[in-house]
Amino acid sequence: MFPIFAVVSNSGIMELGCLFVTPEKPNDTIWIVTGYEPNCYVEMYEVIPESTVRKFSIRLDKEQENSTKASISYEYTALSDEGEKIVSNFDKASFTEFANHFEEAINHYLTTGTMIG
Numbered sequence: 001m002f003p004i005f006a007v008v009s010n011s012g013i014m015e016l017g018c019l020f021v022t023p024e025k026p027n028d029t030i031w032i033v034t035g036y037e038p039n040c041y042v043e044m045y046e047v048i049p050e051s052t053v054r055k056f057s058i059r060l061d062k063e064q065e066n067s068t069k070a071s072i073s074y075e076y077t078a079l080s081d082e083g084e085k086i087v088s089n090f091d092k093a094s095f096t097e098f099a100n101h102f103e104e105a106i107n108h109y110l111t112t113g114t115m116i117g
Contacts, residue, residue: 014042024048052076052083070106072099 008019018033027049035043035057043057055075063069074095078084105116 027051048079048083050080050082052078052086070103072102074098 009015010017014033014036016033016036018036020031022029022031030047030049031044032047033042033044035041039060041057041059043055046052046054046056048054054077055073057073059071061069061071076087076090078087108114108116
């Protein structure tokens with residue numbers, strides 16, 4: 001789990017309009033929750049100043065009694081020449097690697113109740 005510098009939220013947890021900042025190099029990352037339906041859907045933007053903006057969404061759909069399908073959408077936009085390099089290198093293989101790690105992390109949390117360190 002990444003440390004969080006600041007959270008702007010009415011409830012103190014994930015909600016529509018929530019904003020939080022995580023420390024990154026070279027710039028801190030700003031996260032903004034733009035869509036949220038508990039246990040069903042979340043959409044957020046990750047802004048890395050002078051680099052990229054990423055739109056990230058997850059939709060959960062119950063398939064069977066003990067099975068849920070997660071649909072993940074991920075969009076990248078460059079804000080600079082450096083960001084353009086990052087976006088152009090984010091290909092299908094990169095997304096597959098990201099999605100596999102995400103699936104592993106979620107399944108680990110659901111099984112153990114702890115985050116991958």
